[in-house]
Amino acid sequence: MDFNGAIRAHTEWKLRLLNYSWGNLNDTIDMASLRKDDLCALGRWIHGEGQQYQFDADWREMARAHASFHLRAAEVAAMVECGQGAAAEALLSSRESEYGKLTLQVTDLLMRLKTKYSKA
Secondary structure (H helix, E strand, O other), rough: OOOHHHHHHHHHHHHHHHHHOOOOOOOOOOOEEEEEEOOOOHHHHHHOHHHOOOOOOOOHHHHHHHHHHHHHHHHHHHHHHHHOOOHHHHHHOOOOOHHHHHHHHHEEEEEEEEHHHOOO
């Protein structure tokens, strides 16, 4: 996975959760799996091929933020499960919610890493 693919993979979770909050998702979201940061495409990259960047402080911060993101994403999905879809949507759409802050942080750090390590 390249850095653009990593960013795309991370963004897909937000779209999936938004669809879930709107009731448009045909499959269910397994909360136990969602809490784990190594099962999504970005997480598999972080715990696999992305390890080549583990010496970088931005990479370590991104990996930490990604793990926290999954915990928050599971909380948002749990809200949907409890019938609080509108409240979950508000958290997903807000840059000020913990979910929103972690989403931006992961994306920003991936962009920094892309700038540092992508071939010109």
